[in-house]
Amino acid sequence: MTSLDRRHFIKQCGLGGAGALITARYAFAGVERTDRRFVCVILRGALDGLAAVPPHGDPDYVRLRRELAIAAPGQTDGALPLDRTFGLHPALGFMHESYLAKELLVLHAVASPYRERSHFDGQDVLENGTTVAHSSQTGWLNRALGVLPKSTTHGREAGVALGQNVPLVMRGPAAVASWAPSTLPNLSDDTMQRIADRYASDPFLGARLADALATDAIATEAQGDEDMGDMGDMKKRPASASVKSNPAPRTNAAYVETVRTAAGFLKRDDGPAVAVFDTSGWDTHANEGGGQGQLATRLGALDGALRILREQLGTTWQQTAVLVVTEFGRTAATNGTRGTDHGTGAAAFLLGGAVAGGRVVADWPGLSAASLHEGRDLRPTTDLRSVMKGVLADHLGIASGALDSEVFPQSGSVKALRGLIRA
Amino acid sequence: MTTKATAAIAANRFGLGARPGELAKIGSPSDWLKQQLQGAPPLLVAADLKSAVQVMEGAAEIAANVRELGGDGREDLKKIAADETDPVAAQQARQQIIANRLPKYFLPIYQADAAARLRNAVATDRPFVERLVHFWSNHFAVSVDKVAVLGLAGCLEREAIRPHVLGNFADMLLAVEKHPAMLQFLDNQLSIGPNSPTARLAKQRQAANPQRRQLGLNENLAREILELHTLGVDGGYTQTDVTNFAKVITGWSLGGGPYQLNRQSDGVRPGAFVFRAAIHEPGAQTVFKKRYAQDGVQQGEAVLRDLALAPQTARHLAVKLARHFIADDPPAAVVERLTQTYLKSGGNLPAVYAALIDSPEAWSDEPAKFKTPTDYLVSLHRGLAIPLPAQAPQAIASLNVLGQQQFRPGSPAGWPDRSADWDGPAAVLKRIELANSLAQRLGNSRDARALSSQLLGDTLTEATRMSVDRAESGMQALTLLLTAPEFMRR
Numbered sequence: 001m002t003s004l005d006r007r008h009f010i011k012q013c014g015l016g017g018a019g020a021l022i023t024a025r026y027a028f029a030g031v032e033r034t035d036r037r038f039v040c041v042i043l044r045g046a047l048d049g050l051a052a053v054p055p056h057g058d059p060d061y062v063r064l065r066r067e068l069a070i071a072a073p074g075q076t077d078g079a080l081p082l083d084r085t086f087g088l089h090p091a092l093g094f095m096h097e098s099y100l101a102k103e104l105l106v107l108h109a110v111a112s113p114y115r116e117r118s119h120f121d122g123q124d125v126l127e128n129g130t131t132v133a134h135s136s137q138t139g140w141l142n143r144a145l146g147v148l149p150k151s152t153t154h155g156r157e158a159g160v161a162l163g164q165n166v167p168l169v170m171r172g173p174a175a176v177a178s179w180a181p182s183t184l185p186n187l188s189d190d191t192m193q194r195i196a197d198r199y200a201s202d203p204f205l206g207a208r209l210a211d212a213l214a215t216d217a218i219a220t221e222a223q224g225d226e227d228m229g230d231m232g233d234m235k236k237r238p239a240s241a242s243v244k245s246n247p248a249p250r251t252n253a254a255y256v257e258t259v260r261t262a263a264g265f266l267k268r269d270d271g272p273a274v275a276v277f278d279t280s281g282w283d284t285h286a287n288e289g290g291g292q293g294q295l296a297t298r299l300g301a302l303d304g305a306l307r308i309l310r311e312q313l314g315t316t317w318q319q320t321a322v323l324v325v326t327e328f329g330r331t332a333a334t335n336g337t338r339g340t341d342h343g344t345g346a347a348a349f350l351l352g353g354a355v356a357g358g359r360v361v362a363d364w365p366g367l368s369a370a371s372l373h374e375g376r377d378l379r380p381t382t383d384l385r386s387v388m389k390g391v392l393a394d395h396l397g398i399a400s401g402a403l404d405s406e407v408f409p410q411s412g413s414v415k416a417l418r419g420l421i422r423a
Numbered sequence: 424m425t426t427k428a429t430a431a432i433a434a435n436r437f438g439l440g441a442r443p444g445e446l447a448k449i450g451s452p453s454d455w456l457k458q459q460l461q462g463a464p465p466l467l468v469a470a471d472l473k474s475a476v477q478v479m480e481g482a483a484e485i486a487a488n489v490r491e492l493g494g495d496g497r498e499d500l501k502k503i504a505a506d507e508t509d510p511v512a513a514q515q516a517r518q519q520i521i522a523n524r525l526p527k528y529f530l531p532i533y534q535a536d537a538a539a540r541l542r543n544a545v546a547t548d549r550p551f552v553e554r555l556v557h558f559w560s561n562h563f564a565v566s567v568d569k570v571a572v573l574g575l576a577g578c579l580e581r582e583a584i585r586p587h588v589l590g591n592f593a594d595m596l597l598a599v600e601k602h603p604a605m606l607q608f609l610d611n612q613l614s615i616g617p618n619s620p621t622a623r624l625a626k627q628r629q630a631a632n633p634q635r636r637q638l639g640l641n642e643n644l645a646r647e648i649l650e651l652h653t654l655g656v657d658g659g660y661t662q663t664d665v666t667n668f669a670k671v672i673t674g675w676s677l678g679g680g681p682y683q684l685n686r687q688s689d690g691v692r693p694g695a696f697v698f699r700a701a702i703h704e705p706g707a708q709t710v711f712k713k714r715y716a717q718d719g720v721q722q723g724e725a726v727l728r729d730l731a732l733a734p735q736t737a738r739h740l741a742v743k744l745a746r747h748f749i750a751d752d753p754p755a756a757v758v759e760r761l762t763q764t765y766l767k768s769g770g771n772l773p774a775v776y777a778a779l780i781d782s783p784e785a786w787s788d789e790p791a792k793f794k795t796p797t798d799y800l801v802s803l804h805r806g807l808a809i810p811l812p813a814q815a816p817q818a819i820a821s822l823n824v825l826g827q828q829q830f831r832p833g834s835p836a837g838w839p840d841r842s843a844d845w846d847g848p849a850a851v852l853k854r855i856e857l858a859n860s861l862a863q864r865l866g867n868s869r870d871a872r873a874l875s876s877q878l879l880g881d882t883l884t885e886a887t888r889m890s891v892d893r894a895e896s897g898m899q900a901l902t903l904l905l906t907a908p909e910f911m912r913r
Contacts, residue, residue, distance in 0.1 A: 045895030119895045120872075168867065187859045191899050195855060195906050198890045202908040205851060212848035283895040 036152050036354065036395055037266045037320040039309070040141055040276045042167060043302075044123060045190065045283035047326040048340050049347030050378065051295055052092070053108055053360075057085035060367035064333040068290050068340070077291025082106060086360050090291050091300040094307035095349065102358030104351040105420060107387055109362050111328060111380030117342035119283065122327035127169035129385070129408045140407050141276060142172030144392050147402040154273040160265050162258045162277040170276045177272065179261055190281035255279065259305045263312030266320065273396065282326060286337035306351070318353035321395045321421060325384060331376050332367050345378030348387060354395060356422045382417070389416035426786045428452040431880030436790070436913045437748060437780070438550030440802025446880045453780045459549040460773045464586050465556060467543055471535045475578040475603045478532055479694025482574070483679050485528055489520045529574035531815070533567055536577020537829035538815035541797070541822075545804045545811060552588065555776065557797070558747050559584045562740075563599045563652060564837030565608040567830045575604035575694075576830035592740070592770035593731035597724060600648060601696040603677040609835060614641035616673040616704025640704075645669035647835045649711075653730040655739030660711055667708040671715060672723040674703030737765040743840070744779060750791035751841040754784045790882070790912035793842035796825035798913070799854055803861060803905060806878045807869060825853055851911075858905035862898045871900035875907075882909050 054070035055061050056079055062069045070089060071078040079087025080096040086106065088096050098104035114125035114133065121133035129140025145158040159176040161167060166178050192213070199206035262275045281298055288295045302324075310317050329346035345365070351357060363381035365371045373379040385408050392398045392407065393416050404412040433452035434441035449455045473481075540557075547553045560580045567573045583602045587595035599605050606612050615622050615638040622638045645668040649660045679693030691697040698720040707716040713729060715722050730736060741761035745753030761778050768774035779785055794802065800821060804811060811818040819829055826845075832838045871891050875883050887907040894900035904910065 119893075120897060120900070123896065166866075187856060187902075188899075190895065191859065191902055192855075194890060194894065194899070194903055198886060198903060198907060201886050204846075205908055205911065208846060208848045208851040209855075212852035280896055280899065283893075285893075 035319050036273060036397070037313075037316060037352075038274045038391065038396055039262065039266070039320065039322040039352075040169065040274070041322060041324045042123070042126070042169065042276070042278040043282045043324065043326040044278055044280040045119065045326075046122070046328050046330055046342055047282045047346065048284055048288065048295060048330040049108060049326075049345065050330065050332065050340075051288065051290070052089050052299060053082075053106055053347040054079050054087050054089065055085050055108070055364070055367065056087050058364075058367045060332075060369075064367055066334050068288055068334045068338065070291055082360055085364065086362070089296065089299050091296045092303045094303045094310070095351065098310075098351050099358055103353055103355055104349065105355050105357040106360045107348040107350065107362065107382065108360060109345045109365055109378055109380055110348050110382045110384050110387060111345050112384045114328065115344065117328065117344075119327060119342075124168065126325065126327045126384070127167060129169075129388075130410075136409075137168075138172030139167070139169035140388065141169045141274060142174050142176065144396070144398055144403075144407045145174035145176070145274060146172070147398055147406055148273065149397040149399070152273055152396050155268070155270040157272055159274040159276065160262070160272045162262050162275060167276060167278050177265075179265075188281045190283060255301060255305050256308060259309045260312055263309055263316075267313055267316040284330070284339050285335070285341060286339040288339040320352040321350060321354045321391055322352050323388070323391055324349040324351075329378050329380075332372055332378055333376065343377035344373045345380040348384065350387070350391065350420055354421055356419060361417070361420075383414050385411055385414045386417045387420070389414065390418055390420045392416075394418065394421035425788050426783045427788065428786045429881055430455070431882040432786055432788075434550070435802070435879075435882070436785070436792070437554065439544050439547070439554060439798060440550075440805040441878045441880070442805045443808055443874060443877045446877060452786075456551050456780050457777060459551045460589055460776055464589050465547075465549060465552045466585050467539060467581050469539055472539055472577065472581065473532060473574075474694075475575050475582060476692050476694040478529075478574040478578060479603060479677070479679055480692065481528060482525055483693040485524050486521050489517050489524070526570050526573060529570065532574040533576065533830070534815040534819060536581075538811065538818040540577065540580065540829065541801065541818060542811055544797075544801045550805075551776075554748075554798075555772075556580065556584055556588050558744070559588055559595065561832070561837040561840075562743065563595075563605065564832050564835055565604050565830065566832050566834060567828075568833060569608055571607040572604045575602075575607070578602070579604035580830075587772075589773055590771075591731075592736075592765075592772055593728050595772075596652060596727050596731050599652070600644070600672075600723075600727060601675065603694045603696070606644070606675060606677055606696075609644035609647055610641045611644040611672060612676040614644070614669060614673050615639060615702040616670055618706070619673060619702045619704055621701045638702075640666070640669045640673065642666065642669040644675075645672060648727070648730070651836055653727075653739070654711075654733060654735040655742075658733070658735040658739065663709075664711050668710045668726060670704035671708050671710060671726055674699045674701075675720070675723060676702070731770050732766070734762070734766060737762045737770075741765060741775070744775065747840055748779060748792075749782075749785050749787075751843070757782045757784045788882070790909060791842075792913050793846040794911060794913055795838065795840075795845055796822055796827035796850070796854075797829070799911070800825060800857070802910070803858065806874065806905070806910075807861060807865060807901075809861070809865070821857060825857065826850060854911065855902075855906045859902045862901035862905065865898070865901065867897035869897070869901055871897060871904045874901070875904050878904070879907075879909055884909055 050061070050065065051068065051070060056070065056072040070087065073079050073081040073087050077090055080090060080092065081087050082099060086108065088099065088106070095104055099106070112122070112126045113131035114122045116122070124133040125131065127139045128136040129143065130136050141159065148154075148158055157175050157177045159170055159174065161170045161176055161178045166176060170176050196206065196209055199209055258277050262277060265271045266275055279302065284295050287293065306322065309322070313320055325348045326346050329343040330340035331343045335341050365379040365381050367378065369375065371379055389403045389408065392403055393400060398407065400416060403416065408414065430446040430449035430452050431441065433449055433455055434445055437456050544553050544557070563579070563584065565572045565576050565579055567576050579599065579602050583598035584595065587598060617639055625638045642665050646665045649658065649665060649668065650656050654660055676697050676699045677693070678691030678695045678697050700719060703719065707714055708722070709715070710726050711730070711733070715725055717725055738758065741758045742753065744761060745757045749757060757779070760782060761775055764778040765775050822828055827838065871894070875888060875891050879887070884907075887904065887909060890903045890907070891900045894903055
């Protein structure tokens with residue numbers, strides 16, 4: 001089914017009614033000068049930090065990662081150099097340019113307070129800003145909006161959520177706008193892959209799905225580039241039909257529209273100060289790939305989306321900080337299906353013209369057997385809340401008292417990381 | 424394969440899909456089903472639903488306005504008829520105007536009825552009875568691709584099926600065959616006995632003017648009653664039976680023909696059943712080895728009552744019921760049991776339903792049936808506890824995409840009822856996309872982990888449980904639950 005058909009489908013379904021899917025209900029009020037902009041991007045599914053930011057200088061890295069190890073800089077499909085220990089995944093070209101321009105700060109071995117390995121609960125803790133899953137119905141970013149200082153000005157609503165739903169991190173008493181791309185809520189490749197995996201034990205449904213996707217692929221290719229707009233190298237579609245060998249994101253169009261719209265909101269003088277959107281498909285249990293492959297494609301799409309965000313923001317980029325976070329990391333070692341399982345310590349990114357970048361911030365614990373958390377995961381050495389607090393304090397000007405109590409309850413012992421933002 | 428009566432099978436295989444919390448309240452699964460058979464017939468009444476007579480009166484009014492050139496009819500006529508003083512051209516133009524206006528009049532009536540039956544299916548506390556309503560409605564299918572029944576298909580279900588779904592088959596059969604939707608769908612109001620007074624008069628006129636049209640039988644309804652509604656295609660009837668039965672039911676008509684709608688024509692309210700002696704074939708007829716000498720409408724009623732009790736009919740209905748609820752090729756023992764119960768009870772439907780419930784074969788832990796698009800959609804909305812969109816066109820639109828437009832099977836045989844008719848590749852993908860859309864819309868407001876056991880009970884497989892547990896987000900978990908094989912099937 002082509003994306004055109006998909007839009008048609010949803011229109012027919014009537015699901016677009018009642019403002020559920022197509023909600024551009026943003027209204028701007030008072031015109032005030034706003035300086036600081038903050039974008040929070042949540043990668044759902046647990047990004048593999050050891051692939052996104054490979055510690056090629058760590059003596060245990062290649063041993064643990066085997067065929068999934070990202071090669072050292074200079075080799076084929078090798079990492080893009082950051083410093084002596086770390087590189088960036090080769091698909092992250094824009095991020096690397098930003099690093100060289102001192103606009104990207106890479107954080108490693110970070111984690112929320114959550115120490116189990118459930119996506120649901122992990123994302124809940126990441127977003128609710130406490131230490132316990134499901135202990136709060138509001139998110140830290142929404143609570144932060146409630147304590148924004150007058151110096152950080154914005155339009156009628158201080159925040160906007162881009163997507164089908166307002167994610168927990170943005171839910172709460174502060175009024176937020178929401179907007180969803182007009183394209184269909186596409187099935188992500190990852191969801192489709194999981195359905196295919198579930199149907200593996202049901203050969204009948206499995207065959208039916210494979211047939212349908214084969215037709216889908218032909219239709220997509222027949223449709224050509226027309227529908228893809230100016231998405232640069234993101235418009236490449238695979239010729240193959242099977243789910244297993246079809247890792248290209250099905251969500252690019254919505255992704256790009258989301259980012260463009262976010263930029264459109266943020267660069268207005270009377271726009272919101274904060275935007276949040278999320279992406280999924282990072283749960284790479286099998287056939288993750290190394291310098292190329294499934295995760296590489298996904299990282300490339302994210303990188304491309306961030307590049308578009310920067311382009312669209314224009315001069316507003318100089319006052320912008322973008323925080324990219326995930327619920328937890330993945331196992332240090334490759335598993336039996338050429339992927340990685342749920343882990344603990346993760347990587348995160350902070351980028352933008354307002355960021356004091358060009359460096360890796362990591363209290364690196366190492367990947368030796370003795371250093372691994374529970375013998376399997378990268379040990380987290382930095383609490384993500386420190387990073388969030390640092391950004392909220394130095395970029396948005398929120399007082400530390402409010403950060404320690406309202407925004408991140410009972411977190412006085414978690415000190416803000418200072419110096420992440422340009423003075 | 425084991426057979427054990429469980430709440431999940433009762434709610435999903437016999438019903439329209441569990442609602443959150445419902446399985447826990449089902450004590451004895453078979454008692455839960457049988458209790459639904461008690462009480463009043465499952466009528467469907469709402470302010471925006473019209474009776475067949477109301478629908479047809481409205482149509483007659485439209486026709487009368489055009490004929491009398493009242494209102495804006497004159498303007499339309501000027502546009503269509505080049506010369507409105509030419510009586511033939513003007514008459515043709517009037518018919519054209521009526522033909523253009525009726526679909527626009529019928530469409531919202533159809534949409535209201537289609538939406539109402541879906542909403543009722545999502546909300547009902549007697550899902551087994553509602554499944555039976557849908558089953559019989561499909562057994563006695565009309566299809567709205569014929570404009571004459573566009574405004575009446577819902578009326579047929581509400582007026583002829585629902586009052587009798589917990590009664591006797593013969594009563595339902597009679598109500599259906601006399602209903603204006605069925606009469607018009609299968610053209611019976613046009614069928615004229617060759618020796619009827621009207622036909623004889625026409626013959627005399629034709630002798631004088633050979634250009635005149637000959638009047639005669641239309642076998643359509645008689646054939647479909649025998650083939651689809653009662654005996655079944657292998658029921659042993661012959662072409663002579665079809666012809667004779669067609670003669671028997673000549674004169675079974677309605678007030679106001681489809682495009683000769685005139686309130687004053689014969690004093691019969693448009694849409695009401697009427698027996699027109701003038702076009703009825705006089706005399707006794709032999710149908711299926713029995714001679715019927717009754718006069719008038721009683722002749723056809725007697726044939727129908729006998730057909731209803733024929734062993735061939737019993738078997739035909741037993742196979743269809745068992746195929747619908749158990750498996751494409753139902754176990755012979757169940758078919759035999761249902762057939763005997765039907766015959767012993769004289770076509771008492773609740774007795775047959777009870778025999779179905781009591782059949783161990785119906786409780787196999789292997790779900791053999793792929794849900795129809797309607798049942799899939801309804802089970803999604805029941806399971807997620809979300810209503811259909813408020814506006815009727817939106818409420819029914821997703822079924823157009825899923826390939827089962829309400830009341831539009833395209834044939835008097837109704838929608839097919841084998842899994843292979845519904846489980847094609849595109850159909851599977853469309854269901855996945857629909858589930859995904861709903862999941863995206865609901866976001867993380869539903870806990871898919873809790874919901875999986877609430878909806879699937881002990882039919883939840885370990886594979887699905889793990890798939891849902893390992894999902895990377897609440898939305899994805901919900902999609903995985905709603906696309907699981909045990910949710911696609913029943």
